[in-house]
Amino acid sequence: MVQDVNETIDVLSIFRDGRIQPVRFKWGGRTLKVSRIAYSWVTKDGAHPQYHFSLLAGSRDVYEVVFDTFKMIWLLARVHLQ
Amino acid sequence: MNRADAGIHDGRKRRIIFHIDMDAFFASVEQVCDPALQGKPVMVCGGLDKRTVVAAAAYPAREYGIRSGTPLAVARVKCPDGVFIEGDPEKYVYTCLRLNMIFEDFSPIVERYSIDESFIDVTDSVHLFGGPVEMARRIKRRVRDELGLTRSLGIGGNKLLAKMGSKLEKPDGLTVIMEEDVAAKLHPLPVGKLFGVGGRTERKLRMLGVETIGQLACQSERRLQQLFGVTGPMLARAANGIDDSPVITDVEQPPVKSVGNGYTLNRDTRDREVLDRVLLALCAKVGRRLRKGRHAGRTVTVKVRFFDFTSITRGRTEEQPLDLDKEIYEISRDILDRIARRDAIRMLGVSVSNLIHGSRSRQRSLFDHVYWNKYRKAIGAVDSVRDRYGERSLVWGRLVRRSRREATDDDAERPKAVSGFLYPEAKR
Numbered sequence: 472m473v474q475d476v477n478e479t480i481d482v483l484s485i486f487r488d489g490r491i492q493p494v495r496f497k498w499g500g501r502t503l504k505v506s507r508i509a510y511s512w513v514t515k516d517g518a519h520p521q522y523h524f525s526l527l528a529g530s531r532d533v534y535e536v537v538f539d540t541f542k543m544i545w546l547l548a549r550v551h552l553q
Numbered sequence: 554m555n556r557a558d559a560g561i562h563d564g565r566k567r568r569i570i571f572h573i574d575m576d577a578f579f580a581s582v583e584q585v586c587d588p589a590l591q592g593k594p595v596m597v598c599g600g601l602d603k604r605t606v607v608a609a610a611a612y613p614a615r616e617y618g619i620r621s622g623t624p625l626a627v628a629r630v631k632c633p634d635g636v637f638i639e640g641d642p643e644k645y646v647y648t649c650l651r652l653n654m655i656f657e658d659f660s661p662i663v664e665r666y667s668i669d670e671s672f673i674d675v676t677d678s679v680h681l682f683g684g685p686v687e688m689a690r691r692i693k694r695r696v697r698d699e700l701g702l703t704r705s706l707g708i709g710g711n712k713l714l715a716k717m718g719s720k721l722e723k724p725d726g727l728t729v730i731m732e733e734d735v736a737a738k739l740h741p742l743p744v745g746k747l748f749g750v751g752g753r754t755e756r757k758l759r760m761l762g763v764e765t766i767g768q769l770a771c772q773s774e775r776r777l778q779q780l781f782g783v784t785g786p787m788l789a790r791a792a793n794g795i796d797d798s799p800v801i802t803d804v805e806q807p808p809v810k811s812v813g814n815g816y817t818l819n820r821d822t823r824d825r826e827v828l829d830r831v832l833l834a835l836c837a838k839v840g841r842r843l844r845k846g847r848h849a850g851r852t853v854t855v856k857v858r859f860f861d862f863t864s865i866t867r868g869r870t871e872e873q874p875l876d877l878d879k880e881i882y883e884i885s886r887d888i889l890d891r892i893a894r895r896d897a898i899r900m901l902g903v904s905v906s907n908l909i910h911g912s913r914s915r916q917r918s919l920f921d922h923v924y925w926n927k928y929r930k931a932i933g934a935v936d937s938v939r940d941r942y943g944e945r946s947l948v949w950g951r952l953v954r955r956s957r958r959e960a961t962d963d964d965a966e967r968p969k970a971v972s973g974f975l976y977p978e979a980k981r
Binding site: 473512513525527531541 | 582585586587588589638643644647648700701939940941942943944945946
């Protein structure tokens with residue numbers, strides 16, 4: 472079931488070679504390890520890019536997280552718990 | 554090396570065009586984002602609680618008879634176990650841009666035909682990649698490796714043949730139709746499969762006894778002109794695989810002819826307050842798009858679709874071109890007032906045509922120029938804020954929710970599809 476979350480979260484990520492790679496994030500009192508970045512895409516809100524990641528973590532759960540470059544925050548947009 | 558790979562036809566260099574058609578594009582992107590959806594009947598829609606249609610159906614959903622354009626309500630009945638996903642247009646636009654960047658690594662002549670279809674003229678670069686078929690395989694491989702998507706690719710001696718080729722084998726197909734293949738590969742197909750033949754033309758052709766593309770190819774251009782007017786000779790040429798149209802890159806595209814937006818309400822309504830608000834949201838969207846593209850237009854058209862799916866379209870042409878939200882809104886509202894029928898409305902649309910490019914709206918009368926000059930400056934400032942902070946940073950006051958209660962009662966009429974005017978709640 473897909474659930475809209477829209478919560479700011481802490482994400483441990485690697486910034487390397489002009490790319491962002493989320494590695495772990497905290498949500499609901501748990502630290503989740505990213506097993507795979509299924510897809511990533513970029514949108515713009517005004518002049519500020521927002522980096523979206525569809526992450527696989529946990530068993531087969533999918534988390535959409537967004538790095539907002541204007542507010543400099545990570546957002547958990549929605550989750551798809553299998 | 555097959556004939557397409559030879560690159561020579563009748564002693565002269567032949568055109569080689571690729572047509573790339575992403576398979577169930579939006580649904581495929583969603584399946585890449587969420588691998589658990591692979592193999593499931595995924596359907597991407599405009600919204601899940603709305604009177605919308607399926608924008609893309611994955612192949613398992615098509616087995617239930619669901620296609621792009623199937624109403625959501627019908628799709629839910631036909632495929633109760635379907636996975637319905639609200640579409641994310643920005644994600645698909647981004648993916649489309651990434652795809653075209655890959656294509657441009659193979660040839661600079663790329664035409665973005667639609668969000669999920671592109672033509673590539675590879676005539677002058679095909680020799681660098683080991684011939685058309687090897688080049689096509691490389692493109693498919695890169696799209697799969699970098700984006701995880703599958704696509705059907707048609708290779709042809711022109712755009713028509715390439716497009717027909719990409720439709721022949723789906724999903725993940727690779728089909729070559731050169732000029733010499735037309736009789737064998739194209740002519741046996743039903744006439745409805747020919748690019749450019751819609752449902753009405755197909756029915757008319759079948760009534761005339763024309764069942765296959767080959768039978769259409771045998772008809773004289775003169776006869777087809779008598780039956781179909783100017784499109785008749787084009788049909789005859791298409792049936793013979795003839796098409797000289799060039800692949801048109803973004804910079805070569807002709808200027809837009811009109812800018813418009815439409816919105817289907819969540820429930821039919823006669824409530825003028827609601828309709829005016831939707832109209833304002835549409836006019837604001839159209840105005841913003843006009844100004845962004847540096848267009849201004851003289852004709853404002855309003856389209857109204859009623860509860861029974863009958864439509865009325867009315868327009869008005871002004872002396873001076875317009876691009877300001879308020880100007881467009883005032884004229885649109887006036888047009889809506891003059892539509893005498895008072896039945897419940899299902900859909901509203903606003904468009905501005907008769908465009909002058911590189912222009913902006915001009916003074917409308919001698920007496921109100923001070924007001925309009927001030928208004929233009931204010932809208933210019935609003936546009937600057939939106940350019941920097943996003944479309945939702947400033948919205949018309951009438952479009953802002955006043956309370957959660959109002960959001961519940963009235964949310965259906967607040968057009969989320971008019972993106973950029975997403976109605977943040979006002980703080981009390």
